[in-house]
Amino acid sequence: MRIFVAGASGAIGRHLVPQLVAHGHEVVGTTRSASRTGAVRALGAEPAVVDALDPDSVADAVAKAAPEVVVHQLTALSGPPNFRRAKQMAAATNRLRTEGTDHLLAAARAVGVRTFVAQSNAMWMERAGARVADENGRIEPNPPADAAEAVAALRHLEDAVTGITWAEGIALRYGAFYGPGTGIETAPGSVMADLIRGRKFPVVGGGTGVWSLVHIADAASATVAAIEKGRRGVYHVADDEPEPIGVWLPELARALGAPPPRRLPAWLVRLVAGPGPVDMMTRAPGISSEKAKRELGWTLRYPSRRQGFAEGLG
Template sequence: MRILLAGATGAIGHSLTPALVEAGHTVFGTTRTESHTGAITAAGASPVLMDGLDRGSVMTAVAEAKPDVVLHQLTSLKAGMNPKHFDRDFAMTNRLRTEATDYLLEASRQNGVTRFIAQSYAGWPAPRTGPAIADETAGYDPHVGREARASLAAIRHVEAAVLAATDLEAIALRYGGFYGPGTGIALDEESEMLEMVRQRKFPIVGSGGGLWSFIHAIDAAAATVTAVDNGAPGIYNIVDDEPASAADWLPVLSRTLGAKPPRHVPTWLAKPLLGEQGVNMMTTVRGASNAKAKRELGWTLRYPSWRIGFTEGL
């Protein structure tokens, strides 16, 4: 198929672009920056300059690529974001999940696109009550930390837009926390998060009971490639098989990096430093189930657990 990959050099684009090419698709990869076009070409795709927040730029890019499928992977993610300033640090990504989503859907409708796949997130938006592992029907946290309310609204926007696009085969892929090549959380890349772990500046807060759902970039790309051809319209969690508490995964990551064990910090002390949402993520968020994606997309994982991925995939 002809595919327009919006965000070809982003956190997942690094792995997704060559995976789509290897699957036999003709890929047009977008970037806002001329200097990034070489990487897109090297991955086997045709570079397209596009600003996702400029309606005219989006309309032109889609019209010229004439894609069968549009993959919306536009984000502005950084590994070292401060949870105390969640919405501030996610402000650009939030615009891409709202404004750019609307522009890409409009352009898709005007140019005969048949399938539309958008990036969403599974890490913390689910309600923090109920079974430990949430599926795609769980809904959204009605008491999300005040620092993350705009970010949750942006996630809800992209998912609502996908579900409302009944004239397209529209899918939202809720990825877990990315790690691996191209994500900024890899041993051969500059990583503020990994450096914090090495320096014991990433503590376990309270019980450390918040369940994190991870996904290696290669597995996220594989799921996305399968979604090009498979799966009914709707929402799918793209996470590994083992949601893990911060108290479990953080010490393993420390050992992987050759660092000392993480410190433990009481909740009352952490809250002024991490904010309400940061404490929620470390103590009370739920994990996500990947059962639907494995069943309906026919997706298999190279790294079914972060335990393997941290050891072999960083």
């Protein structure tokens, strides 16, 4: 198939494009900067410089590519996380998940795309639901005020994509990425890894928030499976071991050769960073990916984070 990947130079795009090419697909990959077209071409894609927030730029690029499939992997989440500026850091990604999604959907419909796959995430599954949620679970309806815009943007993306009737609209709720290109890796200068080594990424409160993780290569292979076999709706994409942060973060620190993470009281982090980060670190549920494995035939290279931390961080 001819596939248009919006966000080809991002963390997952850098793994997704080569996998699509290896499956025999022809890929057009976008980047925001002309300076990165060479990197996109090196992945095996035809590069296109696109401003995802400009509807004419998006429409022109999609029309020129004439794809059968559009894949929306656009975010603006780069650089080290900063709890003090979490809302500001999320603002650009919120626009990509709302305006950017709408522009891509309009452009895709205009050229007769038959499958549209978009990146969502599992960090804001409903807090009052199951501790490990399947796709019947919903996004948190009452998030903390400082997270409300980000959660609304996720909801907009999922509703807009899965609500289309002219193509298969698929939203992928990914777990938290780790591995090459994600910042949680052994490469020098990896932002999250450096925070963990510097004991600047703490366990908050009791560390009771359940985060599902997924190696970036596994996230990419699930996306390929969704493109080739997926049907309208939501699929969860994560490994088989959702566990509380207080369990897996010390394991990750050991794998990175770092000292154990600090433990900070929730009231202190709430005072400094706001209620949203505390909620995410103490109340988030994990997800089950059984639907993706069953319906898409997806298999994980790293079904256990322990295997992934030992073999997949480099």
